[in-house]
Amino acid sequence: MRKLTTALLAGLVVTAGASAALAADKTEISAARFFGACEADYGTVTDVTKANGECGIITALINKFNADSKTTVVKPEIVEWPGYDQLTARIRSGEPPTISVMHEAVISDYSSRGLLEPLDEDFAKAGVDVNDMTDAARQGVTKDGKIYAMPFDTHTWLWHINMNLFKQAGLVDSAGKPILPKSTDELMKQAQQFKDKTGKPYFISTLANETAFYTRTFDTLLYQQNADFFADPNKVNFSSPEAKNAAQLLADIFAKDYTTKNQDYAASVSSFAAGDGGVFICGTWLIDTYDQEAKKEGAALSKGYAATAFPQIYPGSPRVWADGHSWVLLKQDLSEAQRASAIEFMKFLWDNNYEWSRTGHLPVRKSIIDSDAFKNLPHRGDIASLAVNGTALPSAVKRQFSIQEIEGEEVGSAMRGDKPVDQALTDAETRVNELLANAK
Amino acid sequence: MTDVTLSPGKAVAAVKRPTGASIGPRWSNALFVAPYLVFYVVLLVYPLFKGIWMSMLESDMFDNTSKFAGLANYHRLFNDKIFIGTVWNTVWFVVMTVPVFVAIGLLLALALNSSDRTAAALRAIFFGTSVLSVTIVTIIWKMMYMPGNGAIASIFKLFGLQPVAFITSSSLALVAIAICTIWWIIGLPMMLFLAALQQIPGELYEAAALDNASRWRSFWSITLPSIKRTLLVVVIYEIVAQFQLFGQAQLLTQGGPNNASRPIVQFIYEQGFRSWNLGYAAAASEILFLIMAVAALAQFFVSRKRVEE
Incomplete structure (x- = not known):
């Protein structure tokens, strides 16, 4: 019995050490978001299809990304809606999050002051097809001819x-x-x-x-x-x-x-x-x-x-x-690895935009709007006109x-x-x- | 007094001993107050003057090219209906709360100025709310004020009355914030009064009892004169504190409805962090500083005059 206990303890120590080493190898980035907190219900859920509602789906998406990514750990920072006072204070004090959710209506206030990173080149390198963005989404994240955010939805x-x-x-x-x-x-x-x-x-x-x-x-x-x-x-x-x-x-x-x-x-x-x-x-x-x-x-x-x-x-x-949620990369001294991690996470959200559209929001990808999977979601036929009239x-x-x-x-x-x-x-x-x- | 006879030689020596005035001040003594002075200058004096300077700039939160604007921000403030509204709201809030803090704080202190266990437990309970954060306090009071299922609404319904919409009524929103604030921090004035009451010698009350003085007479002639200085401290402290109303208004009503509960600090916060208009926010801060200084000084001089009389 004593030997068994010793072996179990040793196993635990080794496992914990290995996990810590793995986590230490990954680049950590912070992601400020609203949408609420629901760790009690979705804190360990990595199967996004089993999550519901804004909070559930975004929590599960981040969990899944953290579980799958070999290079990046996203640390969510949950803020009270809409969170711009806090974001402003953090930028002013020189400690902004790596990325943040931002309404498209707000982007120009920040981008015009050079507080956001333009993302055109990063998206091209990461394989994000900007031509697949809906017109509303692309207009919403484009300021002065540059794309400043990864669109997430139109609401x-x-x-x-x-x-x-x-x-x-x-x-x-x-x-x-x-x-x-x-x-x-x-x-x-x-x-x-x-x-x-x-x-x-x-x-x-x-x-x-x-x-x-x-x-x-x-x-x-x-x-x-x-x-x-x-x-x-x-x-x-x-x-x-x-x-x-x-x-x-x-x-x-x-x-x-x-x-x-x-x-x-x-x-x-x-x-x-x-x-x-x-x-x-x-x-x-x-x-x-x-x-x-x-x-x-x-x-x-x-x-x-x-x-x-x-x-x-x-x-x-x-x-x-209408407005849209999007993800922006805040201007700051980021390492190459941090920037790459931020883009990797944005690409993941782009790839999983259908899951987010299950909340009820309209997707930002033409290919998803035209897909049967999206059209077959409940009530989407009744609100299809919003994509045009928003x-x-x-x-x-x-x-x-x-x-x-x-x-x-x-x-x-x-x-x-x-x-x-x-x-x-x-x-x-x-x-x-x-x-x-x-x-x- | 003991008479000491000194020999002539010793007396001369005593007279010639150098005094502080003759050798000048000892600058090394300044080291004792230096840490406080440094923090005072860095954290109080410098921001005060920086604030005054900023209030005369047209300055944006993220714009590094501020422009001198003279008194333009002040001129704009005095023509801003929202700001004028916040001044009245704040003054009205102070008028509503400070007398209540003094009256209820003193009443509680008088009632609980005893060494038995019940009084000790009640003192802890009344002071307990003061340790809560403003977030917790406003959540509790939102649940109290909710017109549908809130605690107060339930009591109204129990008596067949229509629930009152405290936080969405322009005439009641500020009153609702005042009630919440009094519940939250009534413990501090109570404790200050308790400390003062416990300094009053018991012999005074014994003498009054021997003279057949009524309770009211004892309170008026012994208790009140003995705690005058604490009364002054509580009044000035509460005036300064309540002029800085922010969290409760921001979280309970967001300053609404119709600007009916927006205090000056919330206006400053919104101008600074939401509209990014730092110069304008700084000008509003200076006005608040002036109002607080005038109110506290007026109270101080009036009370001091009465104490001297």
Whole structure:
């Protein structure tokens, strides 16, 4: 027995030593990301096909890369969404992560100051076919003619629908599809019908503690009216009748109790899953999560979940707010090995872009969008139009995240009745233009 | 006093002994305060003047070519409705919280100024919240304030009342942050008052009891005059601390809704780290510094006058 114990202990020491030596041989790079933390569920999962949701899939992807790569170890650094304040502070203090997730809307702020590495040559060497990038993705990561990031997805704003409640409200057609509004009048009428029949609000909305809902919905309503509110990238125009229409519509929805109120992001996500309302206006990233929920017996969404593109309620166009996640290489003193490792990891993400598209995000590779595997994923046929209609702000507009914060705050004030609509739009315009006038 | 008779020779020797004034200051003594002075200058005086200089620059976070702008940043600040709003929010927050810190802190200290085990346990409990980080505190209070399933909403529903939307109401958001802050750090003023109360000689209360003085009379004539200086310390400390409100507002309400709970420090943070506008952020910092200095000095002079009277 004693000999056996000694042998086992010796074996453990040798194994641990060998693992440490192997890890020591690998180049370590850090990867800053949001998407949440789920180590408890996916900390050891290396089979990506068994992971679900943004957090699960990215965690499993990194695990798989670390398990397979003979040269590189990626150390994930999880940050609170969107993480740019922290990234800015880290860059300023000279300790940026090796690579980081970055919204395409933000890239130009960093690339124009020489804080990001251009990646064209690295991608060519690594065999990344940039011609396979979708137009939206390639435009999103290209600044001044150079590619500054590995695109990861295109994400847009859409309607998640509780079909069980829609049936109860009489808003499902004979083909089993949801009956969606085609005008603002129809929207208000259906919202009232839904409320009368179910006793619940038509919308579930994230109205507390973040501004994303207000900005993205407001921008979508402006796009639908063909309002060119950034005709001049240095000056926004919210004084148009279109802007007033959009803000007034949101204010009316709030005033008539057609939406849940006072919910933050976490509360609204779980509220939709719990069946507290009919439509949750949110992003592509929740499709997989709710699809899994719909597979559960007895859940509020059980066999009753649909996702659909944002319905066109103005006669202008079906365009909708869009952005994209991408991975950037921060400028710093990197060794050849570190840079090679960073590119190796980006190439791995490129190769596995289909797995990421299972979250609900649109893939960034034409070959995946055209593949049967992607087309056969749930609800993708219903949101296919988003790939064409997704619209980002013009890339020449600086400080896009700060602008979206201001816009969201003021539209939120209008929607909640804290300010008259006209006053809120004037304030939004003044604040954004002041920001742009002082932005370098 | 003992009379000492010295012989004439010894007396002369004693008179001629050199004094500090005649030989000048001993510069080697400065070594004792040097470490503190170095840190004080490097970490406080230098940043203070650097901040003042930066506030007069048009300076971007990542731009190395700052341009002198004179008082332009200050001019812009005084015309910025959001900044003016943050000044009022911050002042209102200080007005809401500091008197409560003093009143509740003193009440708790008076109630728990005893050596029994229950008082010791309660002192630990009331002080316990102060060791929590702002992140934990705001998570707890988010769960309290959540309008759907939050603890306060549940109590309202229990009595058939409509839950109040604390953190999404423009009139209640700052009050909600104030309540959270008081719950979080009420332990420190309580402890400071307790320390002061325990310095009051028991004989004073015994004498008052012999004179048949009521509790209120004892408090007014013995306790309060004895802890005046601690009272001043607590008030000034809390004024300075509460003017620096940031974490709770950032995490509970993000300054909203409608700028109703955005404090000055959050404005500085957003201008510096989000808009990368360092000169503008530095100018706002200097305004905050001035307001804090004026408030603390005013309190100090008023209180000192009363103490002297």
